[in-house]
Amino acid sequence: MSSSRCLQLLEKCRNINQLNQAHALAIACGLGSNSFALSRIIAFCSDPFHGSLSYGYKIFQHIENPTICICNTMIKGFLLKGESFEAIRIYKLLLRNSTRRPDNYTLPYALKACTNMGSSNLGESIHGHAAKLGFLSDNFVGNSLIVMYSDFGEMGAARIAFDEIYCHCVVSWTVLISGYAKKGDVYSARSVFDEARLKDRGIWGAMISGYVQNSCFKEGLKLFRLMQLSGIKPDEANFVSVLCACAHLGSLEIGKWIHIYVGKVGMRVSVKLGTALIDMYSKCGCLDLAEQVFDKLPHRDVICWNTMISGYAMNGDGESALRLFDKMEKLGVRPDNVTFVSLFSACSYSGMAKEGLRLLRTMCNVYKIEPTSEHYGCIVDLLSQVKLVEEANTIVRSMPILGSKSEEAIPWRALLGAFCSQGRVDLAEAAADRVVNLERHSGAYVLLSNAYAFAGRHDEVRRVRKMMKKRGVEKTPGCSSVEINAVVHEFIAGENTHSHMDEIFELLGIIKRQLDSLHSYTYNINEVYLQVGQSRNMSKPEWYNSRHLVVG
Structure with a gap:
């Protein structure tokens, strides 16, 4: 058999048995030490689904002078297998080889291994190697350094690595923004975002996601609108982020508009996007719309089922939550610990203590799920709803x-x-x-x-x-917060920052005077101020001129 035919067989292997046969033929054809043939064999062995890393490593150990490509493939294989220590061991062997040196593929793999191992010191050492080898200005290496330092929460070092890159690509801007948002520093993230001259969908998405993940929901929605005005077409991740913002703000009208917009851009409602829509509609109190989205999804994962059950729970519809769980079981979808948190919450909100305790037994005995702190908290709430506080204790x-x-x-x-x-x-x-x-x-x-x-x-x-x-x-x-005419109005206890606060207090005064004329019930408002902890910080409106507020 010709050498070219042997190499073609190596390329066509689909399982480890075929590879063994092709490897034997390669040796018979005199390709046993051929670098290209060996690189293809080790590449196949490094595949986490079809290969055999142990087989590939045995071959690697017998290669007298492996190429940098073969070393990188072996390091990558160990990374994919989750064996970061072995990946670093090969990296160290490479450093001791005077005829080979790490390249701009080796260093990112090694830095990823450091992150997996949680070793910032080792990462700093590899940063030093990158400097000596002249790779700090390289995008692959620089971006990997930014990611590593971001994962360790060292954003100062991440910014230095960013500044050392000769020509920033969009990935460089995106990973730095994501690093600041991950640490909760949305101000620095926005500064980096504003610095970027060319912004692709990834950069916009990183900033929008950062705002949403750090509870800056209004800012996330505003930036999404700016992205649209800039002519950038949103992707699924962008839609999921802004739907999450709508859910937390209770902004139903904007959420509906986004749902319509998804259809206009021709995007298929996937499980992930559908779950975000279900969550948004549920948190805005529109269970009928949430159900419509749920029913139309062709495929549903356990997260999707959990979200719909949680929607019923937060809206006090415990019976529907239990019915959906029964359907989930009949269809063979295995619940997880989150499923039962939602179910217990549904039973608690609906005063269904007996059903909740039955579900607890099902969770422990049928599905063998050990109760977590959240489960115990839900059960306590459930028992307290029916005044069984001693049992909860x-x-x-x-x-x-x-x-x-x-x-x-x-x-x-x-x-x-x-x-x-x-x-x-x-x-x-x-x-x-x-x-x-x-x-x-x-x-x-x-x-x-x-x-x-x-x-x-x-x-x-x-x-x-x-x-x-x-x-x-x-x-x-x-x-x-409350949404009026597609505008979300937010109120924070102790602050009089709303632009219409004077009119609000004036209206409250009118209501107070009308209630005052009824003389049917007396409520101690001083006690309210004591309870909410605002008596020292919250300035009382002008109409607060007596000790008692009369409520009809």
């Missing part, structure tokens, strides 16, 4: 260690809320102490303060406030 005190302190705090925080809602101040105090020891969060203090306020123990309310101040715990202000 027993469950939480007997639960196993769930991992980190923040995870363990979730069911205790739920238990604290249950005690407060039932006026069990004695039990609330003990639960609050446990939560405070597990996490530094204002929620426990506020809940305990509210419990004291409802019990009329205002001295204790002030003591908790002083404790918060002494420990440097600040309460995150409440925030609400």
Whole structure:
């Protein structure tokens, strides 16, 4: 058989048995040490689905002087297999070879291995090798350095690596923006975004996604609009990001418009995009539209099913959530731990304690899913809805260690809320102490303060406030939004920043005077200010001129 025929057979191999035969023929044809033949064999062995990395590594070990291409293929193979230590070992062997040196493919692979290993020190060493070899201005190497330093949260080093690149490509801008957004520094990310002279869809998408991931939903929507005006056609990822923003803002009209726009650009509604639409419609309270999207999807993964079940849960339709779960089981879709979190929430909102406990048994006994902190928190909420706080107390005190302190705090925080809602101040105090020891969060203090306020123990309310101040715990202000004529109006507790705040207070004054004339119910508004923790920070409107607000 000719050499060319042997090489063609190597290219046509589809499984490891065929490769073994082709390898034997190559040796018989005198190609046993041919660099091209060996590179094709090792490339096939490095395939994570059809190859055999161990077989390829045995061949590699017997190559007297492997080419840089063969070394890179072997390093890549170990990376794809998740064996980063082995990848670095081959990289070190390459450094000791005086006739070969790493190139602009080797270094990115090595940097990726450092990220996988969580070794910033080793990454810095390879950064030094890149400098000595003259690759800092290379896009492949520079971008890999930006990604690595971003993953380690070292954005200063990432920016230095960015500045060392001779000619920035769109990937360079995108990965740097993504790095800042990942760290929560949207201001620096936007500065980099504004620096970019040419912005492709990836750069726009990175900035929009960064805004949304950091809860800057309005900014994300504004930037999406600017992207449209710039003539950039959105892709699926862009649509998913802005739909997420609409969901959190409750911006139904904009969400509907985006749904229509998806159809206008001729984009197929995939499982991912459909799930985002279901989530948006559910959070905006339009279950009928969410159901329409769900029913039209030709394929659904478990995340899609979970989102629809969660939609029923957040809208208080527990029965529909359970019916959908039954359908999910009949179709053979295996639920995961998120499925049951949504189901427990649905039962809690609908007061279906018996069904929730039955689902808990199903989760543990049928699907062998170990309860997490979120499951315990949902069960506590479920039991508290039907005033079974003693049972909830027993469950939480007997639960196993769930991992980190923040995870363990979730069911205790739920238990604290249950005690407060039932006026069990004695039990609330003990639960609050446990939560405070597990996490530094204002929620426990506020809940305990509210419990004291409802019990009329205002001295204790002030003591908790002083404790918060002494420990440097600040309460995150409440925030609400409402959409009127496709415009989202946002209100933050303690701030009078809305442009129509004077008119709002004037209207509240009118309502107060009308209620005042009814003289049918008296509510202590001072107590409200104590409960929400705004008595010192929130300026009272002009109509607040008496101790009691009369409510009809």
